[in-house]
Amino acid sequence: MMMKIQVFGMGCRNCHQLEANVKQAVVKSGITAEVEMVTDPVKIAEAGIMMTPALAVNGDVVTMGRVTSVQEILELLAEVR
Amino acid sequence: MLQEFADWVTYTLLGLAQGTPLASSVNFFVYDSIKVTVMLAVIVFLVAIVRTFITPQKVKKWVAGRTEGVGNVVAAVLGIPTPFCSCSAVPLFIGFVESGVPLGITFSFLIASPLINEVAAAMLLAMFGWQIALIYIVSGLIIAIVAGIIIGRLHLEGEVEEFVYKVKLHDLAEKVMTWKDRLTFAKNESRDITLKVLPYILIGIAIGAVIHGYAPADFLVNIAGEDNPLAVPIAVLIGIPLYSNAAGMIPILEVLTSKGMAMGTALAFMMAVIGLSLPEMIILRKVISIKLIVIFAGIMFGAITLTGYLFNAILG
Numbered sequence: 001m002m003m004k005i006q007v008f009g010m011g012c013r014n015c016h017q018l019e020a021n022v023k024q025a026v027v028k029s030g031i032t033a034e035v036e037m038v039t040d041p042v043k044i045a046e047a048g049i050m051m052t053p054a055l056a057v058n059g060d061v062v063t064m065g066r067v068t069s070v071q072e073i074l075e076l077l078a079e080v081r
Numbered sequence: 082m083l084q085e086f087a088d089w090v091t092y093t094l095l096g097l098a099q100g101t102p103l104a105s106s107v108n109f110f111v112y113d114s115i116k117v118t119v120m121l122a123v124i125v126f127l128v129a130i131v132r133t134f135i136t137p138q139k140v141k142k143w144v145a146g147r148t149e150g151v152g153n154v155v156a157a158v159l160g161i162p163t164p165f166c167s168c169s170a171v172p173l174f175i176g177f178v179e180s181g182v183p184l185g186i187t188f189s190f191l192i193a194s195p196l197i198n199e200v201a202a203a204m205l206l207a208m209f210g211w212q213i214a215l216i217y218i219v220s221g222l223i224i225a226i227v228a229g230i231i232i233g234r235l236h237l238e239g240e241v242e243e244f245v246y247k248v249k250l251h252d253l254a255e256k257v258m259t260w261k262d263r264l265t266f267a268k269n270e271s272r273d274i275t276l277k278v279l280p281y282i283l284i285g286i287a288i289g290a291v292i293h294g295y296a297p298a299d300f301l302v303n304i305a306g307e308d309n310p311l312a313v314p315i316a317v318l319i320g321i322p323l324y325s326n327a328a329g330m331i332p333i334l335e336v337l338t339s340k341g342m343a344m345g346t347a348l349a350f351m352m353a354v355i356g357l358s359l360p361e362m363i364i365l366r367k368v369i370s371i372k373l374i375v376i377f378a379g380i381m382f383g384a385i386t387l388t389g390y391l392f393n394a395i396l397g
Contacts, residue, residue, distance in 0.1 A: 010364065012168035041367055042244060045175035048253035050137035052169050061253055065137075065164065 003033040003080065008044045008061075009053035015039075017067045018053040025073035033077075087112035106294030113286045113332060117207045121282075121328075122275045124203035129267035131162045133258055137173060140190065145182050149233055152186040157225035160193025161218070167195075167361035174368050178241065179248050185233020188377065193225035196356035200278055201327035208335045216392065217348060221356075224384040231380055240373035281329030289336035296340050305342040312346045313389035317382055320353025327355045344396045349389025357381050 005022055009015025019037055026033050038044060044052060051065030055073070057080050062068075068076075090111045091097050097104035140159045144152050170191060177187040197218055206214040258266070305312045334347045362374050369377075 008172075010168045010171060015168065041171040041175065042248055044172045045179070045248050046251060048138075048176075048251040050141070050169070050173045050176040051164075052172060065169065 003031060003077070004036070004058050005033050006036045006038050006056040006059075007053060008038045008047065008049050008056065010039055010041060010044070012052070014067050015053040018055065021068060021070045022055065022073055025070045025077060028070065029074055029077050031077065083112060083116055086115070102294035104294075106290040109293045110286055110290040113208065113289070113335075114283055117204055117282055117286070117332070118275065118279060120207040121200065121203045121278070122271050124199055124206070125274045126267045126271035128162050128199040129270035130263055132164070132270075133263040133266055135159055135162055136255060137163065137176065138253060138255055141177055141180050141182060144177075144186050144190070145180050147186065149183070149185060149230060152183065153189040153226045153229040153233070156182075156186045156190040156229065157193040157222050160190045160225060161197045161222075162199065163190075163194050167358055167364055170361055170365055171367050174365070175245050175248055176250065178245050179250050183233055184238055184241065185229045185231075187229075188232045189225045189229025192228055192356065192381070193221065195358075195361070196225060196352060197221035198327060198355055200274065201331065201351065201355055204282075204328060204331040208331055209338075213344070213348070217352075220348075220388045220392075221352065224352075224356075224381070224388060228377075228380045228384050232377065235376065237373050237376065240370040242368050242370070245368050278328035282332060285329035285332035289332040292333075292336045292340065296336075305337070305346055307343040307345075307393050312343065313349050313393065314382075314386050316346050316350035317353040317386050317389065320350045321357045321378065321382065322359045323354045327351065330354060343393045345389045345392030345394070348392055349385050352385050352388070353382075356385065 005026070007015065007019045007022055009018065015037075019035070022035055026035060038047075044054070047054075047056065047061060049061060049064055053067060054064040055062050055068055055076075057076060062076050063072075087108050091104050091108040092099060095107060097107060140156070140163065143159065144156045147155060174187060174191065177190065178184065202214050202218060205217050305316070330351060334342075334351060338344055338347050357378060362378060365374055365377075
């Protein structure tokens with residue numbers, strides 16, 4: 001099953017940084033994953049997120065309110081796999 | 082010890098003559114940048130540990146169902162260690178309102194969170210001493226509590242976009258952190274935040290150092306001294322749309338106050354810059370009406386201006 005990674009944020013600099021980190025981590029890990037940016041505030045709130053940027057893997061929110069580093073994302077992806 | 086090191090760099094290492102403007106500027110730069118950086122790293126570390134215990138999810142539960150007054154105080158206090166990025170304002174707002182937190186209490190949190198910020202507190206502590214840092218925190222709390230109560234009393238629930246009340250939230254289960262997790266988090270936060278704001282601090286201190294060395298001591302007395310009654314509101318008006326890093330501004334303020342700017346005016350300017358920003362107001366438009374944004378900005382303008390006058394009267 002293809003992994004689904006979502007980056008939640010309304011488009012601030014931190015959100016774009018997180019998106020870039022995620023894409024870099026995906027390339028490094030060699031897995032195929034779908035990366036989606038969620039910018040709709042209603043969808044962000046519905047997911048239970050109150051601090052952006054946030055990161056979800058296969059629907060589970062794993063980090064909130066900070067720019068997760070490439071290294072940390074790699075570890076998170078390894079855990080899920 | 083730090084002063085001796087700064088003296089050594091200035092007079093021995095660089096061989097500058099004592100008493101010249103250049104020596105004075107260099108000495109100031111070396112001393113201030115080291116002191117501020119160390120203090121910042123330590124305070125951000127401590128606040129980050131506290132932060133691991135206070136997530137927005139918990140704050141929401143702690144303030145939901147509280148009455149006016151108590152709820153505003155709790156929300157404002159919890160806003161202190163909680164970080165805030167203007168783009169988080171919207172999901173935070175929806176999350177609070179949707180779980181039944183009254184509008185006024187939600188605003189107390191939304192105001193306190195950016196207004197009272199640990200980087201600013203750490204820098205005030207390093208550059209102005211604990212009294213000014215304490216005054217900043219306490220007055221920030223009072224502004225957040227009072228402004229929240231006023232917004233609550235105005236019954237502006239109708240000014241919130243309708244969809245906000247209809248959102249159905251998913252309740253997130255929170256991961257339990259061990260002490261090791263907390264310390265790792267705090268160490269990373271301290272390193273990341275300090276490194277991020279360091280360039281601003283150094284630029285701020287460098288600008289400050291130049292003014293310190295070259296401008297005469299009564300340079301600003303007439304424009305921004307206590308005797309100019311318009312100085313406070315003008316400083317606040319200039320500060321509101323500015324969205325700057327508190328880190329870069331406080332070193333400049335330190336020098337401006339030493340050149341005659343009144344302390345209350347300086348504090349009010351700083352609070353206006355970090356407490357309110359144009360991007361935040363624009364982004365809040367997604368959930369509240371322009372009318373409510375204007376009321377919010379107006380109350381903040383009044384509260385910060387009053388605080389500035391008050392401090393000029395007390396500290397003057």
